[in-house]
Amino acid sequence: MYKKPISRRLFLKFGGFSTLTSKYLLTSSAGLLHALTVYANEPDSLDENDIKLLFSILKQMYPHNILNDLHYQKVVEKIIESSSSDEAVNKIIKNGISKLNDTVDKTMVKNTWIESSSAEQLETLKKISKTEFFSKLKSTTINTLYNDDEVWELFGYEGDAFSKGGYLYRGFNDLDWLPEPPAEASPKFKG
């Protein structure tokens, strides 16, 4: 059942889905969850609760007020993708999720991840921070969340410069809140 690669169909659907309906999705996380689970219907694949949990964990691990679910969704998609195409990853993710609630401090009043407070969730994450599950979430996020041009734009990273002629005439030295270095340290460009 793991052999079946994540269907290209699944991936393409996601892609199309995100771009076409992103505005609506923002107001409907139920719709989003449905979209993510509809294709992931293999017996051992991630179910709706798993995906809900992944969203919640990722947002706790990498909190950004200026990002929304759609940005994290790409990370979740990546996890679903590798989990569907690689048995070992699937095991890591399924085990990680199932153990997560066991790790939540039982002495606390609330004892599932979703019901825990933010501070409690952080404590739980610290406890699992050496696990393979946690590592997988970290590496996937680093390579996905921060490699997304929508995120770049929000954080002020401008990406490809060559197609725009570089920054020679577009602000490579536009910082104006410090003194200008003298010409012998930083000669003016003579074009």
Place this chain on the structure above:
Amino acid sequence: MNKINFDDDSAVLIIGSGAGGGTLANELCQKGIKVILLEAGKHYSIQDFHNNEWEAFSQLAWLDKRTTSGDWRVAQDFPNLPAWICKTVGGTTTHWAGASLRIQDYEFKAKTVYGEIENANLLDWPLALEDLADYYDKAEDKMGVTRTHGIPGLPGNNNFKVMHAGATKLGYKKVNTGHMAINSRPRDGRASCMQLGFCFQGCKSGAKWSTLYTEIPAAEATGNLDLRTETHVLRIEHNESGKVSAVEYVDKDGKHHLQKAKIICVAGNSIETPRLLLNSQTSQYPDGLANSSGQVGRNYMRHTTGSIFAMFDKPVNMHRGTTMAGIIQDESGHDPKRGFAGGYELETLALGLPFMAAFLNPGAWGKDFTHALENYKHLAGMWIVGEDMPQEKNGVTLHADEKDQYGMPVPNVHYDDHANDIAMRNHAYKQGMAVYDAVNATNIYEVPPYPSTHNLGTCRMSKRSSDGVCNKWGQTHDIDNLFISDGSQFTTGAAENPTLTIVTLAIRQADYIADQLNSREL
């Protein structure tokens, strides 16, 4: 199509087309000498480069499996990526930042100047700055280094403005936009810098010097070059008299070939070069080629590095413009009062958001980490490059069990920081932080070393054959038609980015090889 037959044993064969191999090939070809240049990577052009960090990394980086050991943090964060170097025509000159500094006089005499340092395998170079002066001059001219040969310095970008303001407030005097092999105006058929900010990803304007589009096409134009790309060398063979005679390589279709040659020059960077010599062991050379000293693969140096990034209230946009846009040189002398031997340079460095996420604090998560990233626009950065101590135990060995895709043992890279390295790094962190503190940084980040781009010393040159692998010409002590032509030759690391010296040594080695051929010594 090969121009030179497999059985033709009259050419010079060079392994690797980067700063050392690419330059050496051109210099020899210009003298009318036939050269076979074997390169493991693919032949890209400037148009193929990507202004995208991960895409460029997958295109250019050497990603064949390597393992690591030792107490350096790279082994923990990137256990299979000890080095960030390239597998492509042009080698790591596609990726380098362009900083081109001469090694200082005192650094060639490290053992004499520093004295005995416990657990350091120090040695003086078998040559002095004055022996290299004319060749440095030629290399700077060839590469178009700013602030030499009447070439103006580059204009400083925003990241440099922050460095300059902080450094001068702190009292540093030697702060400028550096000696860079990046055109500040059109030169040598190449355009001037567009301030793209993607120096590490292959320069798409061609303003930065790389053997890919300078030395190699110049060599091809002579008709003397036989460049074979996607060829991975497995072994160097020798004849009964002990001289090297041929190399065995695999081509891109998996076919094995044996190419004869008169002289063999190894320029595979400081990991692949000793790996190849060690993997070429025979009953006559049971410890590998040119290894009677036992120093092949030892004394691996990677510079004492680390970065400091700082956040400011107002925007910086450090990604705009040259990656290494400026330098502070006041700490590059030897001043034991600081608590360590040798010196270091501080150079601006910027990473794009994807690589900031990967390198800011590998493995980190949580609010502090995300806070730094979402304030990307407000960050400035600099990199430490300092002399690290050669240690015999640091080095490259063949892995006992793991093999690569060609069945060749993968290299293991071992590195333990020396106490001197740690003292220097801590001093540099403190000074770098003080620079940013002087201009009111709101947060300052000490960033651990990245996988090594400066890999040095694993076949070092020495006066005596018992102390090192090659002589002052890069010719191995044991086998006179076998040469080391890359940064593996470095006796000590010095504080400077190594490419200019690698190119300088290659130009000088070409003269020596030509002389030896003319006088029939080889």
